[in-house]
Amino acid sequence: MESVDRRIQKTKKILSESLIALILEKGYENVTVQEIIDRANVGRSTFYSHYESKDQLLLAGPENLGIRFFEAGDPAKPGAAADGPDLLPLFRHAGRNLALAKAMIGRKSGDVFTSHLKHRIGEMVREKFRHRFGKSKQEKIWQRYFCDAAAATVMGFLIAWLEDDMPFPEAEIAETCARAVARMFKDR
């Protein structure tokens, strides 16, 4: 039973690897299920017995590869930039799994994981700057807008940094990004 599971894990792993390789080659949108299973030497039905779609396989990537991936930083534990969110874990994890990260959130990737990650970053930011906004309906809206925009900013830094193959150390990019975000909220 346990070795059956191991077999399944192996299949899932090779599927994720194939998908990542193909994304980096030709972009997520242009990858077909047929190409994935051909490269993985896996039957069509096997693919669909594990995943409903390409999207699901993409999202399962980190788990299949045994990479505890985008653990966003703990907002409570203040990072280097005392007044911004702690982005170091995010940049660190991404940078240390460059291929995977590029495939999932780089320019060749689709929106699937990107928007998911953006949302999580948004929540982190919201937590961090919760006290800056009032309780009125208007203030709630502004809060949402600022957090969305901040998340977009972080994503922008992250994607650019990855695509450039990390021209700066993790700490520097994380801190600079965090400071930029913090500054956005300055007059709030």
Add this chain to the structure above:
Amino acid sequence: MESVDRRIQKTKKILSESLIALILEKGYENVTVQEIIDRANVGRSTFYSHYESKDQLLLAGPENLGIRFFEAGDPAKPGAAADGPDLLPLFRHAGRNLALAKAMIGRKSGDVFTSHLKHRIGEMVREKFRHRFGKSKQEKIWQRYFCDAAAATVMGFLIAWLEDDMPFPEAEIAETCARAVARMFKDR
């Protein structure tokens, strides 16, 4: 000859209108060429004689509808937020053509126009904050990152504001957004 052109314009217009309606109904990715032409009462070959793809039709939308659309603000002419980019024209044009704008850059839209617009905003920002960055290779990279992130921020505000059906006046959102962007660059 001239009335032939008029006929063509009519066809193009109805095609764009159909596309926009369909995007708002079901999302850009889910719209098929067949649906567009069915709704427009246009032959398949007519569609392809004018456009190579859905994407092209989307991009031609403003022109077909006679809307001088995303004229990004003049970076030289300082807007309300003295120290930020002049975003008022952008928000104004978008807000005044809400359906079109939502279809092209809203959550239901695809990346086609969105990335195009983001790029143009990025350039506007770069122009505005050119003097904040040095000439070293490193500085150039940071400049790019900041401008990309700023553009993402603007897009974030814009999309959210449109999707919410403009809960704030054009001027207010534009100025708030511009100020947030300006603040990002504060220690640059």
Add this chain to the structure above:
Amino acid sequence: MESVDRRIQKTKKILSESLIALILEKGYENVTVQEIIDRANVGRSTFYSHYESKDQLLLAGPENLGIRFFEAGDPAKPGAAADGPDLLPLFRHAGRNLALAKAMIGRKSGDVFTSHLKHRIGEMVREKFRHRFGKSKQEKIWQRYFCDAAAATVMGFLIAWLEDDMPFPEAEIAETCARAVARMFKDR
């Protein structure tokens, strides 16, 4: 008024010429209306104002070119082969307008004119051998079969002879063919 007619005739003529040239190039079935009118430098609507279809244009070919074409021989006036149909006019006309004939009844042509011609030959043969068949229903059927078959035979000779660019004199092929046909009916 008369010069208008002349203009029309000119248009029809060039259409027929274009069609014939195209048939010889690529076979009747593969010729499109667009190609015909392009080569003829004629508008699409002009074509359709004169003819309903490619087929009709083909059939009008002889008239447009001023060629009194497939005047099948007079069955009454006995030809060289005293006991067969007088096929000389048929072979003669065809041979003397080789390009047209090949286009209309050769291997590259379609069935349109071919079947038409075959039918007329069949009638000629029926006339010639009317007296060989009785009046019973069965006899009528046999008569039809024999005449059809005879017409097919003539067409076979004619097509082969044209495609070979007339390796025998008109008189010889016509007579040989007529004799073969006559012999088919021998025990009738």
Add this chain to the structure above:
Amino acid sequence: MESVDRRIQKTKKILSESLIALILEKGYENVTVQEIIDRANVGRSTFYSHYESKDQLLLAGPENLGIRFFEAGDPAKPGAAADGPDLLPLFRHAGRNLALAKAMIGRKSGDVFTSHLKHRIGEMVREKFRHRFGKSKQEKIWQRYFCDAAAATVMGFLIAWLEDDMPFPEAEIAETCARAVARMFKDR
């Protein structure tokens, strides 16, 4: 593995049946691939994975239906008409699979199979009457012409007989036809 083949055979069979039915309804040329697959309840891609075209499907008809079809008679084994080709098998097979035969060689059919069959009959005839022709170039040509014409004659009889739903017994039509052919060659 074998049952996969069986599945394929079933698909091919139903495709052929659909094509035949449609030919008889509206003529080969007017049948579209869409109609075939609709009637067969088969996907478009399934059709094209088995056949490149309507033509190919038509030619595969006999095999798909398990009918060893147009086995032309053995020219060596003399048929009823001692001096003509043995056409009995041809007429017999055709008559016993009337629908298929009509679809493939009848008036509603196209040229695809018809010309193929005609060619085979021509070869049969050539074999039978080989000794009647000399070895000169001219004689070779005449031989070709006569054989073509004879084949056309046989086809004529066959098609007419099928379209009439076989008003004569197989043996009678075969013999009459064979005799007519034989007579064509009489003075050769």
Add this chain to the structure above:
DNA sequence: TCCTAAGCGAGACGGTACGTCTTGTCTTCCA
């Protein structure tokens, strides 16, 4: 040791959308 159930490859299949092609109709402009 054999048996049975699951994972799996292979790939046929129905379906849908694509972009191309051709047809026959229609409208506009020009000579």
Add this chain to the structure above:
DNA sequence: TGGAAGACAAGACGTACCGTCTCGCTTAGGA
């Protein structure tokens, strides 16, 4: 006013993917 130009609706074509499915093969684990 007739013909050239060509836009147009219609719809078939052959291709590409998708997600479902059926089939045998392999391979463990429990009997």
